[in-house]
Amino acid sequence: MFELLKTDAHSKARLGRLTTAHGVVDTPVFMPVGTQASVKALDLRELLEMGTKILLGNTYHLNIRPGMEVIRAAGGLHRFMNWPGPILTDSGGFQVFSLSKIRKIREHGVEFRSYLDGSLLFLGPKEAMEIQRTLGSDIAMVFDDCPPHTATPRELRAAVERTIRWAGECREQPRAPGQLVFGIVQGGANAALREECAKALVAMQFDGYAVGGVSVGEPEPEMMQAVELAETFLPAGKPRYAMGLGTPAQLVELIARGIDMFDCVLPTRVGRNGTVFTRRGTYILRNAANKLDFGPLEEGCDCFACRTYTKAHLRHLYTAGEILALRMLSVHNSHLFLKVMADVRAALVAGTFAEFRRDFIANYRPTQKVLLARAAAADR
């Protein structure tokens, strides 16, 4: 199911190949986020053109709307949204804990209020796996307890214990044909808890392992540390997925720390807010400097937006509130994330990842604004 093709000589970076029921995915891979059965502002053709191989869908959101009656009638999520490739579905654990202000944690899951109509809902290991079975995703995630960055040590421990227990329950649920299931390592910035959680999950033999409890508002060094703490205990022969991360530079650094899979709303969300990702960092399209700039969003970029429209035109469309601006920023940003992953894979094949990483990080100037936006993007 997962083939580890090569490991970098100078870092933990890995080149791999993940085989799913709907196709093969080369790793490291970035997964655009299609929370509500649509990657925001993008269509099928645009996704395929920019090299998307696998999408993310969301149990919590899709269960509330359109609901499983519709998904079942459509014949699963792939058919419903017309996506021919693999889909990974998040379990809803993250959303239950981040979106629901009113919730009660029970032994077998969480009782919470629908953000749509306030109705009482319940999501636990059994329910999350049942929904993901109906969605028919290629990779299902276990239902975890994802505490906030501000959790106390006591809360953190309780979350880890619950996560382990629920992972065991998820492991036993029926699956869709060929569906893989990934465990999620929690434990915050606590080394002992990360180790305990990772070891317990690995003992259950999941098809892959995710690092959760990141992208919950923590500062970058803490995020990197959390991933390092968990990674140490994960088996080399299984894919590793860092949930909800990050900027292009963070992705490159996380790959160097042994991560294979990523998802993040940043490219589309920050795009809709008028921020452009480039290999040199980000810039605000609205800035007056772009008013008379008839070059592309990023020099040398071959995405549809850069081949078709100028910065000056898109800046005007953005200030005028035109949908085309939101679309083209989403196209460019998502394309960049996917292209950086393709470049990483090529560097790993060529054995030049160390140079690639050094140059990429040197050129990429992060902005505080984007790091903050990442934190705010917690409702991925």
Added chain:
Amino acid sequence: MFELLKTDAHSKARLGRLTTAHGVVDTPVFMPVGTQASVKALDLRELLEMGTKILLGNTYHLNIRPGMEVIRAAGGLHRFMNWPGPILTDSGGFQVFSLSKIRKIREHGVEFRSYLDGSLLFLGPKEAMEIQRTLGSDIAMVFDDCPPHTATPRELRAAVERTIRWAGECREQPRAPGQLVFGIVQGGANAALREECAKALVAMQFDGYAVGGVSVGEPEPEMMQAVELAETFLPAGKPRYAMGLGTPAQLVELIARGIDMFDCVLPTRVGRNGTVFTRRGTYILRNAANKLDFGPLEEGCDCFACRTYTKAHLRHLYTAGEILALRMLSVHNSHLFLKVMADVRAALVAGTFAEFRRDFIANYRPTQKVLLARAAAADR
């Protein structure tokens, strides 16, 4: 410049060919509206795929934002928005009269407040033609006085006199290379005024003639009558353009009354409001009946939206506030308008327009809701 290829044996419908600086346009033609240098929600590829041959741009809006400094630096509107084909620009007359609550009519134009920042602006024949020269449109419209449907006979007469005088001034202004200029017939539902205005404009020998003062809230019979009143006095050898109209059925009826060119925001605006145009009329995507309908938006349609997505999926995306729904409804509706025009042209070539018209009107069930939306669409 305009070649009248054929006139229908049973109606006033005409088959024609309009040659502009940026290409040849077969008529009857529908022009998607790119008010702010973008046809709302659509990109270049989508426009070309659905058979768009000529776009509309807007003097009033583009002059306020991005402003002529930007358009001049870009090398004109075609380059600014990357549209390779012909562009017709409205003069801003309609907007000055419909959008500006505070305005003063002077001898040589209108003083009004910018809707953006309240600054004092002035638009008259000289200014409107100068802006259209900078935009570099293939067809410029004269600056007219477009009174509301509720204008008194005295106001209507004043508007016609002003329109004629201003048309004369527009006629004398410098033009962009190869730019055509169309006159606009005003006069409301008053036969004598329509005749007087049409005759005066025809005497000035414009490159084409538009019927204005329609799509200003009048009932359909009055709109049809206004077009008929004006058309009688227009020369056969010049293109005729009915401004801001209408539904597909109205377009077919207006073609039967001798009109060659149309523009309307209906397909995109009504699309963004969740209404789907079909050859049988319109329907509301949100209706519960579409929840489990996995067919396309319209059976037999070959637009990108109908080839790619189901009604059930788009209904879900629309209720979930996803941009892709607005995009796909805009794609489908605009495609339908353009396809109906292509079918009309084919029927005119084949000599079967009478049958086409009869069948089309029999199948098309107009809805009051859409007719009202058309009226509300007055800020095209």
